Amino acid sequence: MIRDLRVEYLRAPGAIGTRVPRFSWLPDHEQTAYRLRVARGDDELWDTGRVTGSNTVLIEYAGAPLESDADYTWTVWSWDAAGAASSASHAFSTALLEAGDYRADWVTPVQRPTAVEEWTLLDWITGNGPKTPIDERLRPVQLLRQEFSLREAPVRARLYATARGVYTAWANGTRAGDEHLSPGFDAYAHRTCVQSFDVTTAVTAGVNVLGLALADGWWAGRIGITGSSAQWGDATSAWWQLHVAFADGRTQVITSGAGVRSSTGPWRHADLFVGEHYDARAEPEGWRLPGYDDTEWKPVAATDADLSMLVPFTGAPVRRVDTLHAVSLDSRKDGVIVDFGQVIAGRVRLRLRDTAPGQTVTIEHTELLAPDGSWFQNITGINKEQTDVYVAAGGEWEEWEPEFTFHGFRYARITGAQLGLDDIVAVVLASDLEPTGAFTTSDARVNRLHENAVWSQRGNFLSIPTDCPQRERAGWTGDIQVFAPAATNNAQVAPFLARWLANLRADQTPAGGIPIFSPRSPYDVRSAAQATGIGAVQFAAGWGDAIASVPWTLWQRYGDRRVLEENIDAICGWVAYQSTDAYLDGHHFGDWLAPSTLEQGPHHEAIGVAPALTGRLCAEMFRVRTLDVASRIAAVLGRDASAAEFAQAAASARHAFADAHIDPEGRLDVSLQGMYVLALAFDLVPEQLRQRTADHLVGLVHERGDRLDTGFLSVPYLLDVLWDTGHADLARRLLWQSEMPSWLYQVDHGATTIWEAWDAVVDGRAPRAVSLNHYAFGCVDDVLFRRIAGIRSAEPGYATVEIAPDLDCGLAHVDAHVDTVRGRVAVSWKKGEHGATVTVTLPPGVRGSLRVDGSVRPLSAGTSRYDVAPDIQREKAVGS
Ligand code: BGC
Numbered sequence: 001m002i003r004d005l006r007v008e009y010l011r012a013p014g015a016i017g018t019r020v021p022r023f024s025w026l027p028d029h030e031q032t033a034y035r036l037r038v039a040r041g042d043d044e045l046w047d048t049g050r051v052t053g054s055n056t057v058l059i060e061y062a063g064a065p066l067e068s069d070a071d072y073t074w075t076v077w078s079w080d081a082a083g084a085a086s087s088a089s090h091a092f093s094t095a096l097l098e099a100g101d102y103r104a105d106w107v108t109p110v111q112r113p114t115a116v117e118e119w120t121l122l123d124w125i126t127g128n129g130p131k132t133p134i135d136e137r138l139r140p141v142q143l144l145r146q147e148f149s150l151r152e153a154p155v156r157a158r159l160y161a162t163a164r165g166v167y168t169a170w171a172n173g174t175r176a177g178d179e180h181l182s183p184g185f186d187a188y189a190h191r192t193c194v195q196s197f198d199v200t201t202a203v204t205a206g207v208n209v210l211g212l213a214l215a216d217g218w219w220a221g222r223i224g225i226t227g228s229s230a231q232w233g234d235a236t237s238a239w240w241q242l243h244v245a246f247a248d249g250r251t252q253v254i255t256s257g258a259g260v261r262s263s264t265g266p267w268r269h270a271d272l273f274v275g276e277h278y279d280a281r282a283e284p285e286g287w288r289l290p291g292y293d294d295t296e297w298k299p300v301a302a303t304d305a306d307l308s309m310l311v312p313f314t315g316a317p318v319r320r321v322d323t324l325h326a327v328s329l330d331s332r333k334d335g336v337i338v339d340f341g342q343v344i345a346g347r348v349r350l351r352l353r354d355t356a357p358g359q360t361v362t363i364e365h366t367e368l369l370a371p372d373g374s375w376f377q378n379i380t381g382i383n384k385e386q387t388d389v390y391v392a393a394g395g396e397w398e399e400w401e402p403e404f405t406f407h408g409f410r411y412a413r414i415t416g417a418q419l420g421l422d423d424i425v426a427v428v429l430a431s432d433l434e435p436t437g438a439f440t441t442s443d444a445r446v447n448r449l450h451e452n453a454v455w456s457q458r459g460n461f462l463s464i465p466t467d468c469p470q471r472e473r474a475g476w477t478g479d480i481q482v483f484a485p486a487a488t489n490n491a492q493v494a495p496f497l498a499r500w501l502a503n504l505r506a507d508q509t510p511a512g513g514i515p516i517f518s519p520r521s522p523y524d525v526r527s528a529a530q531a532t533g534i535g536a537v538q539f540a541a542g543w544g545d546a547i548a549s550v551p552w553t554l555w556q557r558y559g560d561r562r563v564l565e566e567n568i569d570a571i572c573g574w575v576a577y578q579s580t581d582a583y584l585d586g587h588h589f590g591d592w593l594a595p596s597t598l599e600q601g602p603h604h605e606a607i608g609v610a611p612a613l614t615g616r617l618c619a620e621m622f623r624v625r626t627l628d629v630a631s632r633i634a635a636v637l638g639r640d641a642s643a644a645e646f647a648q649a650a651a652s653a654r655h656a657f658a659d660a661h662i663d664p665e666g667r668l669d670v671s672l673q674g675m676y677v678l679a680l681a682f683d684l685v686p687e688q689l690r691q692r693t694a695d696h697l698v699g700l701v702h703e704r705g706d707r708l709d710t711g712f713l714s715v716p717y718l719l720d721v722l723w724d725t726g727h728a729d730l731a732r733r734l735l736w737q738s739e740m741p742s743w744l745y746q747v748d749h750g751a752t753t754i755w756e757a758w759d760a761v762v763d764g765r766a767p768r769a770v771s772l773n774h775y776a777f778g779c780v781d782d783v784l785f786r787r788i789a790g791i792r793s794a795e796p797g798y799a800t801v802e803i804a805p806d807l808d809c810g811l812a813h814v815d816a817h818v819d820t821v822r823g824r825v826a827v828s829w830k831k832g833e834h835g836a837t838v839t840v841t842l843p844p845g846v847r848g849s850l851r852v853d854g855s856v857r858p859l860s861a862g863t864s865r866y867d868v869a870p871d872i873q874r875e876k877a878v879g880s
Helices: 121-126 444-460 477-490 494-506 522-530 546-558 561-577 595-599 609-636 640-661 673-681 687-703 715-724 728-736 743-748 776-789
Strands: 002-007 022-027 033-040 043-047 071-079 085-093 106-108 142-150 156-164 166-171 192-198 206-215 237-245 251-255 261-264 267-271 275-279 301-303 310-312 318-325 328-332 335-355 360-366 387-391 395-400 407-415 424-431 437-441 791-793 800-803 813-820 823-832 835-842 847-852 855-859 862-868
Touching: 002 071, 002 085, 022 071, 142 237, 142 251, 156 166, 156 206, 166 237, 206 237, 206 267, 318 335, 335 360, 335 387, 335 444, 407 424, 424 444, 437 444, 437 477, 437 776, 444 477, 444 743, 444 776, 477 494, 477 546, 477 715, 477 776, 494 546, 494 561, 546 561, 546 609, 561 609, 561 640, 595 609, 609 640, 609 673, 673 687, 673 715, 687 715, 687 728, 715 728, 715 776, 728 776, 776 791, 776 813, 791 813, 800 823, 800 835, 835 847, 847 862
Parallel strands: 192 310, 275 387, 800 847
Antiparallel strands: 002 022, 033 043, 033 071, 071 085, 106 237, 106 301, 142 206, 142 261, 156 192, 156 237, 166 206, 237 251, 267 275, 318 424, 328 335, 335 395, 335 407, 335 424, 360 387, 360 407, 437 813, 791 800, 813 823, 823 835, 835 862, 847 855
């Protein structure tokens, strides 16, 4: 049997955006040969014939050119060792693949320009925000309407659409697709993704209507650290082409253009940060259906403005991925406070009974309450209102959920409605990525830690990988640089991250600079050029390096060679930039948020200590690291000369680093855990000093009471470095530490996601106004999979595995799996009175080794069970 047929990682993708798709499948046998065939109707386009080999992953199409906007079937045959073949077929469609396919005009509704508000970091810190009321600053969502006629019902209808803003489309009142916040966040000036929707069943013979609601979104709304608006433009616009095919083979394309009309409607405003204000009384009845009289509506302006940035959307769109019921409801003087039990990104859906026309309901959002249960706004700053308003039409019952905003929250405060627990749900929004991992143990706190990382991943993998889903929501390169390995265990993230990398490349400067976050708006570029201090940082060590480390992670975990090909030139550019004075002498964030550096003075001053103290060292260390990674990537791609050149540059930079920063006793000139961790992790310490340097690190950890003192950049390597230098006990002590700063401290203090600050919540102190949903420190989740369960990819894409569980970690049992591109790799281990048992399941075709306490045993596909004698176990209790 063959299952799980995928094109570009997706099952039956609606519209792939490449002429060279890659095919993958999972056979239930050890494959010895395969055959692939691709056809369009009866036309055969590709037949590989029988190919000897075990590969089942990402096999590149090499047939006759695929056409745009077309449907294909593919069939795979797979032979086992006995010569028996099985086969399976699946479908895929193509998007608009050629630049020339994009022909429609952009349409811009007549609209009041949104207030252009350019706030600086200082405005944000000092709270010097807008003085005018929200309704004067924000503007209504535009409704767009296009009528068209078809002579008969089509056999196929595909709507391709996008916007400068965010949009929802309807065909004759039926929502196109189940995506939200399309087209998503992109570096719009360089690339704007186009969605594809199958609307075949919604369009019909005669008059049809395409309706579109268009809000400010990332294009014109408030975004980023300062909450400035109109960062790409102050007017929204939309673009679409409806491709219709009839039974006789004829086709017709309906395009956005001069015939479209627009008006305002029920959305008084909708902004990703501020929230949404919806007045149900103002919904024009039937506007999405034929027959509606739109003569009062205004014609749009149609322009054929540059279409070259339009590209097919790839990967999984943002969807409602879950709903959570309210777990408690507390009526207070200031409103009803609802607890959903979980910090999420999403929005609240309400069911309202017996409403009066004009009845106004408000919903505020926060991730945390004050210790006494009263309302506390954990996110502050300009335009960070996170407040939705619903004005009822009046009736027996109404249901409402915002459409064009999302919030980061666990609690909502609602006024203006009588609500029961059943009337309120939280809708979780996220890029709809397939879950691939599971990790449970005998310790509920450890399980919660893993769940917290998963929830922070979900909350921050929303169109792009963000730092946090409530405050900045920016594609910070440093955050994903540290979290990407963990992300690959929990979900199928390859197309999602590949798409973001395309944005990152688009944002690269001609000098090779990779920005601190992407997408990066024209406003961001301008404001950084004018800023001083931290606001002036544009290209930072450990942030820009995401251009190399994220593709490298995708190669290791998925065996995706194309992502290396796509990024190698950008990597070379960044490596070149890293050898300039502008980089080496420039401002960096350094080992951002290293705990001891934050103890020195008021927070807004202390935040600058890590950059000042560790910026230069991080710059040098990440330069070596990325030269190493670039060299390995070049070698994989067969660019041997570049590989050698990078390796040589790395070697001399390594020597220079050791000469300049490491003394003969193996001490670094900055005495912080993080610097030792990075120097050891990146192999910057001469071999003869390595053990001594590691011992100094141990000393530094002891000085902090066996607690971590690592910041953003070093924390991913801390435990591995200790483990690999013979300090496994200390690594475990840090992992299970429950005094602050530590991972289990957060869990013990009610965390349901990973916090930005270790001390976000401290007993007896007012909570800090920081993000509770920042995945960066959740990078430890990868350690749980690799070190505790012991699941490691030994060759790219888990072609071979090394299973190395830590039976001495103090847990009684662990069950974990990763659904790899080759199938499920599962490990389950359990300790008992008479030793331990380790059960490993590998998918067909995958083999590897099991390392338990010094011995190495071969592993083959299928399930194997090993008993480990008690004499080689050392008891360690969790929390000891
Ligand atoms: C963000 C981080 C980001 C950092 C840069 C913060 O405000 O939330 O996660 O990486 O700035 O130092």
